[in-house]
Amino acid sequence: MSNTNTPHQPARLLSLDALRGFDMFWIISGEHIVHALAKTTKHPFWLWLSSQLHHVVWNGFTFYDMIFPLFLFIAGVSMPYSMQSKMAKAGVASAAELPFAVKKKLVLSMLRRTCILVVLGMVVNGLLKFDGYENTRFASVLGRIGIAWFFAALIYLNTSFRAQIIWFAGLLLGYWAAMMWIPVPGFGAGVLTMEGSFESYVDRLLLPGKLHDGIHDPEGVLSTIPAIGTALLGMFTGRLLQLQKIPAMQKVFYLLGAALVLLLAGWCWGLVFPINKRLWTSSFVLYTGGWSVLFLSVFYLVIDVWGFTKWAFPFVLIGTNSIIIYLCAEGLVNFHTTADFLFEGLINYTPDAWQPVYTALSVTVVQLLLLYFLYRNKIFLKV
Template sequence: MNALSGAMPAPTRANQPVARLVSLDALRGFDMFWIMSGEHIVHALAEATGWPFLVWLSSQLHHTEWNGCTFYDMIFPLFLFIAGVSMPYSMQGKLSRAGVASASGLSLADKKSIYTDMLKRMLILVFLGMVVNGLLQFKGYEQTRFASVLGRIGLAWFFAGLIYLNTNTRNQVLWLLALLIGYWAAMMLIPVPGFGAGILTKAGSLESYIDRLLLPGKLHSVVHDPEGILSTIPAIGTALLGVLTGTFLKNEGVSMRRKALWLLSAGIALIAFGLAWNLAFPINKRLWTSSFTVYVGGWSLLFLSLFYYIIDVLGWKKWAFVFLLIGSNSILIYLAAEGAVDFAHTANFIFGGLIRLAPLNWQPVEQTVSVTFLQVMLLYFLYKRKIFLKV
């Protein structure tokens, strides 16, 4: 209700449906493609051909051992960034139903309803992440890893959402700065018993110490967990950077071409700033350092600017259809590829005879391609029947 007149507000842009960003769905699919099977295709091609470019690309599809960053290190934060970009769009429907133009106009009752939905989504993602880690194998409390990729996505998205719903854009920027600077200060200044302050090793970092102290079950690397408690703080920053990007893309006062240019420029600036910060606070995915957040945030903006310009500005969409299939059911294919479905066994059952006819060094290539083919066919079947796993 209109607070001044008591009448229903006249239709505004807030009440109109917001066009879906096709580029965002395609970028999500592109990101997930490498996890579901794309990496295995590249590794097999590099082994079969020995071509320098493929060998280099194959090297980029492995996590960095500690400091530094490869393309593979960017996949997880890019997905979280995309989740953040989606938030202003997904929240628009809730705002429209409440008859307000922004989150600041929501009533307490409306906010409670949104908080409940967000909390449910977060808890489901935490649970699914534990299932991927083997929760339902019932190996016992001490052999269960509670931290997970999906859990971090859920937690970071949830807290970024709370910030989005309760602050304006200016304060969201301040929150982002506070999260990154605060994490940097804590990691560098708070001493760890037996190691001291600012020791950024797997065993000696504050992040690892807090995980050993507070995180239940087992850790990913015995003394350290890359999805641990403290490093979730800068991960919230990754999601919040996505939220700010989504808010900018919704601004109808800026042309789409200019938006693409701004995304490109901001991406380059963040990459440069991340490299500069790296000199004092190393870029490290396993610690999710603030420099890593800024650096990969810059690359995420570059990827988005490219997809946005090609797909949404120029209108070239058909080439990205496979990525759209993947992006429309990203959580489902992640769970399936992580072990819920044995695609390799099925592919060998169907295509094994043909694969064995190929030259020996090309058989792994055909095997990985056949797995991808089955995955895409499954996604196409679900897409045509409008079956989507939504969390």
């Protein structure tokens, strides 16, 4: 008789693909649509939403600061599903039962994935236009996702659930202690500015090539440590969603409760350790984790529990090929040229004030047409 308390391998969560696509949508073209609408209409809602689609300069939080941690969180949610599939192929029920040879092969596969993401991140940074070692930026968004996911996966494979909780707390507390107590030459301890923070100091010491901001890199070495915590939060969420014994609606309530706790904890910690994306502070991990769980709970409820799926299809197209569309949108493909070729003639017949809105929408249409072609032909970039 099977133990219904243990995770199982359910069907793919459509809500997870849709949420990944929703998250990526704002990067690839959604922000441009909103900015154009705000400029054209001057409506308070669009003006507010447009203001949310910019990063804060340093301390603070906007919706745009959610996009990166939400994507990493989603990668963490997917982790138990992919791992459980590999364990099922090996004929075992848990990571602890994996034979050493199988686990070694799995870790090497994870390392390969991480290396590919690091290289792709450098390509996004302009590696293909190589201008010397000193002008090459090695840190990247994709690189952080790969590295943080890799270490979170190692923790998942080699520790119990209780130990994973300890790891999560230890990473956040350890990072906070280092940032507050280790002195930086010329600045002292606990200075949380771009130049004086311990995180920036470590980047200047250890990161090769150039830093994003000269004296600091938002995807630097030390701040990747709490980013592992973001992936672990996703992993905890994925473990919950896998459990057979808990009814779906009960899972939604658990997720909503966890989101509120994380938001409150992050806000409270932020009073002494500010919420800061560039430093990826521990309070930022908790606060963005709360929003991530909240978003997932809504998508899970509407799509996987209530079964309302058709509205999310454009997001699913983006979410199932998120790496491809991210690389293309970051400069490998000029969607604007194609959109102008196809739609500029029609757009020229519209009122001048609205033409930037329709131009931004035309770029989204071209992107979705490409993604639909890939989806229909079952072409997916899996790293």
